[in-house]
Amino acid sequence: MPRLELAFLPPIDTPDVAVVVDVLRMTTTAAALFDLGLSELIIVADDVAAREAAQAAGALLIGERQGVPLPGFDHGNSPLEFSATAVSGRSAVLCTTNGSKAVEAAAAARHLLLGAIVNDRAVAERALELAQTSVTIVCSGTNGLVSLEDVLGAGCIIQRMLDVRSDLDLSDSARIALQLVAADGDLEAAMRTASHADTLAALGFGADISFAARRGSLPLVVQRSARRPARFAVSY
């Protein structure tokens, strides 16, 4: 009976399988990029190191700080700004405010996945296949505060995990996330009450919220393939 633990914010111990969740927008954008044919994603928290990694790898440079594209980067962090032409077969380096830090905080995990609402079922199934003892979901939050949309995302993934195995040993935090999703019929409406959704809508990224709330729309798994720097590949 695997243990299911959830951190509303990093850090937390991630001894076995970790799932990092940053619904608005890093892990949603990662799923969107691989859906468009990206071959590899490298996640780097520091923007100077991100520039160097992109140059070394001949990779696209994608990133934002507080929702705004970083100067000199090829793209910001909106899942809607990419085309298959631009990303297919390419590598990308991604540098964001909160999600990158959660990936670093979960670095010790045996397996590390990026989870979102758009790929909740695929991630849930893979996490359970990989788990020896536990799955730990790590919500990224926003500048050290809990983000509603990440807890909704965690609740979606937990609900899908329980579809596969009803005997999971749920932590209290996992129960809270699950109840939050069970109580909310309309995920997108719930997400729009989140503080970071307000920020994004004010910056003109309202459509990103609708995209991020489309449950199960991108049935793919983004999984770490190498640790330093953290490299990710897709599988189905």
Add this chain to the structure above:
Amino acid sequence: MPRLELAFLPPIDTPDVAVVVDVLRMTTTAAALFDLGLSELIIVADDVAAREAAQAAGALLIGERQGVPLPGFDHGNSPLEFSATAVSGRSAVLCTTNGSKAVEAAAAARHLLLGAIVNDRAVAERALELAQTSVTIVCSGTNGLVSLEDVLGAGCIIQRMLDVRSDLDLSDSARIALQLVAADGDLEAAMRTASHADTLAALGFGADISFAARRGSLPLVVQRSARRPARFAVSY
């Protein structure tokens, strides 16, 4: 419009009014003790320091580690083990596993209250009276993990605050706690799904859970009157 922030676990910044919540059982027991006539409560995290403080103050020594009474202490931490005869007019030193640490983590607050489900309305009203800019609820958790019963307690207090002022600026975490309470008709049943409720029931403290779930049954406020050591007094 006061800001309402909630930490599912310490630490968090507590710039104005802080409410520490440890439903099972420190803040519930604190309310019960004052209801029985206790004159002063001193909260000390370290058990050696607690013994010294009790001896210096001629105070009752109350405390537990992991739900079990500490050796040589006058009482454990069950709200049901005290009588008015034993506590009326006395001072007590309280030393517990998680709640004491949350009190220390919130020490910088301008005003510090202890909140529970049994006094949710009284604490909510006082917190809003005292607030200049913000109320920060600090859930104690259990050994570094989120406790469901504390988040339920926080949700109860937030619901009562919104009865007084509907224009509060709620953080995402506050919204999550509020939805958890709004979705649950039966607080006691919800509390019994909590991990620490299992532990207490196994130790024979099942009745404490029923006591702690009686919403608004002890309409009193426990408020810090001095900082080092943290001393608390009652008011109505």
